[in-house]
Amino acid sequence: MTVDVEVGGRAFRVSLTRVGTADAPDVVRIVLQPLDDPDAADTRTMHVEPRAHGLTLIDTSDDRVIDAAVLARPHGHWLVQLPGVDLSATIDGRRRRESGGTAASGEQRITAPMPGRVLRLLVAVGDTVAAGQAVVVIEAMKMENALTAEAAGVVREIAVEEGMSVEAGRLLLRIE
């Protein structure tokens, strides 16, 4: 299987081939190719030890251990937690950011980062907002959290009303 993985702003093509034997069935050959430098491909053979919500990989050549907690999230997103660092990965090009991201068109979709209640809308359709300006206040876990615009723009759509309960990922407003 070959997939494209984007993580931390880097893109890799990863090819996996099962090379296990009866004695050691979970051995996989992994070819990791940075998409910005295809000649720098790295080939590794690793033991794969699956655990609940994660896996431990042991490199057969240098015995290095990768201990990763991996959680599937909606829309091709994965949360990969290595010791000391949490990373978001997307697999196979479904790279459209779920929230806050500034798409190529200059559109920002402000979405609910967690389930909660829309406490206050701080802007109206047609308002001009500055980068970093608070646009909506969500109440969750007993705290008020102000969500901000990532970049300057004009509010094109408000998709919720004050007092409304929202699920994580729900579109709140759109800024162009």
Add this chain to the structure above:
Amino acid sequence: MKVLVANRGEIAVRIIRACRALGLGVVAVYSDCDRGALHVRLADEAHRLGPAPSTESYLRIDAIIDAARRSGASLVHPGYGFLAENPAFADACRQAGLTFVGPSADAIARMGGKTAAREIALGVGVPVVPGTPPFEADAPEAEIVAAAETVGYPLLIKAVAGGGGKGMRTVEWPGQLVDAARRAASEAQSAFGDGRCYMERRLVEPRHVEIQLIGDHGGRIVPFVERECSIQRRHQKVVEESPAVALPHETRHAMADAAVRIARAVGYTNAGTIEFLVDRDGSFYFLEMNTRLQVEHPVTEAVTGVDLVQWQLRVALGEQLTLDPARTLEPRGHAIECRVYAEDPDRGFLPSPGLVTSVTVPSGPGVRDDRGVTDGDDVPVYYDPLIAKLTVWGETRGAAIARLRQALDEYRVTGVHTTLPFFRWLVRQPAFVAGAVSTTYLDGVLAGRREPFVQPTEQQLRDAAIAAAVAAWRARADTRTTSSGTSRWLLAARKEQLR
């Protein structure tokens, strides 16, 4: 004899430990989303309070009293938050013939009203920060503006019933006042059921230093060595330590003396904390009293060797305090606590509720972890996202920081985001290491930050890409193989779907 623990999460677990140490039975209470929570699993029996929202469960006095009656509990420990500082709850316990593990309803009422508490402090000669009387949530704009003028800017708006930074706002200039007052009032209303707020002058770069004390029913009040809680984010303490950094010996004793005078003025019993702000010139002002166990009590326990929660229970049962104030005011070594929240520090500390898939807890000499969740537990969206408190002890502050760094590096929580990466960054900041911080330090440095608290290395990015690819590959293989009943991945996936 049984104790009903009227709380959840790490503090319920902490109280259960103290009950066990004294040979007392444990009755837990839970909301619907907490039926399988750690505090329930550690109890002898558990009683349902109601649906998940706290107003329908952990804040329901009638349901808790009813659970106590049904279980035959004779004591009720409120923990912190929820009903801990609600005099009506303490009173309802008393009327139901239950022993409330805390001060009297009268003492809670007198010290819980922040403006009344200030009057009490002034009455026993303890200075307070200049402030206003309380105003109603719907007070006219003109009244709010006029009150602010008497205090001057910058000022703080605080909830009369407040605590934990809820219902609190900083106002730098007049233009921010009315909006901040309304927001503080609405937050106070939803958090405490009381929207009244007041205003207080904001000192320039003060330190937050507090005195823990405990009183028995024979009029003895024992103060403890101070705690410093100057590292705060949005008025919420995130790191606490004991003793304070570079606090003169005389100031410690003067503060302890002031704290005891205030407590004595209201006939205070059980554990409580008097909070002070220390100005740059070393003078201190009474801030407020917390009439309950504090989140940060472990640092005091670490430097004095006293089990505060056991003493809460023993005092409630009528025992006399046998603690020697000369010893409780003299710290042994230095302790630091970090509050670990299920929040994503790289996204403005947004709450990160969800399934905790695994917890790897640090250990070793001088390392203590108080935790409300373990592998497979849920962090519900309904409550405070504090999931654990890491407390380290060392012979010196430097030794404690070294241990803290190692413990933070060892600590791992997966499934949700936590503030651990933020703490790993914080404990390496020169200002923290030097102890050169005030209550405005953290908000100041965070305001200008955009970069992540941990920068992944090239190796980590490659490892993550491999791990994600292998996980995706196995997930696809498992969905194709219907007969593979033994696959742990498939079982895990099925379990996920059942959630």
